[in-house]
Amino acid sequence: MGESSASYIRMVQHLIEKCLLFHMTKEECMEALSRHANINPVITSTVWKELEKENKEFFDAYMKSREDEMAEMEIKQMIQKMISQSSTGD
Numbered sequence: 001m002g003e004s005s006a007s008y009i010r011m012v013q014h015l016i017e018k019c020l021l022f023h024m025t026k027e028e029c030m031e032a033l034s035r036h037a038n039i040n041p042v043i044t045s046t047v048w049k050e051l052e053k054e055n056k057e058f059f060d061a062y063m064k065s066r067e068d069e070m071a072e073m074e075i076k077q078m079i080q081k082m083i084s085q086s087s088t089g090d
Helices: 003-021 026-037 041-054 056-088
Strands: none
Touching: 003 026, 003 041, 026 041, 041 056
């Protein structure tokens, strides 16, 4: 692999790490990098998969954290819905 290819992969890795800071899924990251950095989603997916292989414990914890966040958001939405229904007399 040439230096420019390695450099490109490092750049994609860096952008994926930025996506992780924003708690994005792989699909959200692929979309964001495609739209904003003109990176082919296949490239992003491939680099993401390699990062997952190299950092299994991190990605396991990351996915668990995302699942917990999603569950918490669902609970908050249900509570908001119950509150708004009770305030309107439904």
